Amino acid sequence: MAKRMPPAQLATLLRDAITRLNRRVRQTRPVGDLTGTQLSALTSLELAGALTPRELADTERVQPPTMTKIVAKLEERGLVQRTPHPTDGRQVILATTDTGRAMLAQFDRARNEWLAGRLAELTPEDRDALQRAAEILQKVARD
Amino acid sequence: MAKRMPPAQLATLLRDAITRLNRRVRQTRPVGDLTGTQLSALTSLELAGALTPRELADTERVQPPTMTKIVAKLEERGLVQRTPHPTDGRQVILATTDTGRAMLAQFDRARNEWLAGRLAELTPEDRDALQRAAEILQKVARD
DNA sequence: TCACGGTCGTTAGCCTAACTAATAAGCTAG
DNA sequence: CTAGCTTATTAGTTAGGCTAACGACCGTGA
Known part of the structure; x- marks a missing residue:
């Protein structure tokens, strides 16, 4: 591995990768x-x-109106379901339907196929390194 | 760090991160x-x-009409320059202008600021891990 | 108790960015 | 020299993001 580099340079390298x-x-x-x-x-x-839509918007880092559109499309396909909030009449509760869960599993498999194949070709040491990095990156990305 | 995981699971983790x-x-x-x-x-x-626009579209993995629009905007701001192809009248040669290069350097700095700041807060060991991972990922992403 | 300020979700309107289909211009092989 | 391919562009559609504005609803303080 190359020499240890300053954070700014590492940032460029990481961002590019x-x-x-x-x-x-x-x-x-x-x-x-x-x-x-x-x-x-x-x-x-x-x-x-x-x-709630607001919470989902926040986790997706998107503004509420944007999430309204996204949810509308998901609902159209029967992948999510809205139910009224039990105590707060303004709010709505969103949840995935069984159809949604099935779709998710199917897509996840297909989506991962290419990357998983690539990773399988690496050495176990490289995979260990990526696993550790992924955990660090999760922390870094978390606000 | 967590236990060693199979490639498919690592793929999910990495993709998410x-x-x-x-x-x-x-x-x-x-x-x-x-x-x-x-x-x-x-x-x-x-x-x-x-x-050429076609080549740039290919490297950006975008369809030619999309690149037409992108280039038009860059040209509007004087960041890229078109010159006719010396032998093929259909084609166009694109190149960055000095203004474009200057803008690029400036933006790159600003773009990196947040990430670099985040990375600076990590331990040197974590940074080493990310550096190694970035190098591996470059290889993985390279077709 | 009720009026008013704040919150939640949505609608409307705008912009960027991607796509496909169609077209005009130019090249090249038979 | 013409018929067919390639290059770039234009036109039109769709997804996805934003801000502004609004109606419905909550909760608190006078």
Whole structure:
């Protein structure tokens, strides 16, 4: 591995690597027509269990009106379900439907296929390094 | 660090980490108004020296009409320059102008600021891990 | 108790960025 | 020299983001 570099240079290197990999992964968008944004929102919702639109917007780092549109499309396809909030009449509770969960599993598999294949070709040491890095990056990205 | 995980699971973890970090970095769009797309195209062009619109579209993994629009905006701001192809009358040669190069340097600095700050807060060991990971990811992303 | 300020979700309107289809211009091989 | 390919552009559509504005609803303080 190359010499230890200053944070600014590492930032450039990391950003470049991540941008490229991200494009790469996005290109392998599979059959069916959930866009990346929709898939991401649906995933967040599934992970959280149930969220209000506002909460989902916050986790997706998007403004509420944007989330309104995204949710509308997901609802159109029967992937998420709205129910009224039990005590607060303003709020709405969003949750994934069974259809949504099934779709999610299917897409996740297809989406991961390319990257997983690539990773399988690496040495176990390289994979360990990436696993550690992923955990660090999660922390860094978290606000 | 967690137990060693199979490639498919690592792929999910990595993809998630990278998606989040990418959004984060994109949010720190600096002063002046070059969009991410425009910045990316300008960068590719600068790295390659000179390209035709088709070649630039290919490197950006975008369809030619999309690149037409991007280039039009960059040209409007005097950041890239078109010159006719010496032998093929259909083609056009694109290159960055001095203004474009200056803008590029400035934006790159601003773009890195947030991430570099974040990285500076990590331990040297964590930074080493990220550096190694970035190098591995470059390889993985390279077709 | 009720009026008023704040919150939640949505609508409307705008912009960027991507796509496909169609077209004009130019090249090249038979 | 013409028929067919390639290059770039134009036109039109869709997704996805934003801000501004609004109606419905909550909760608190006079």
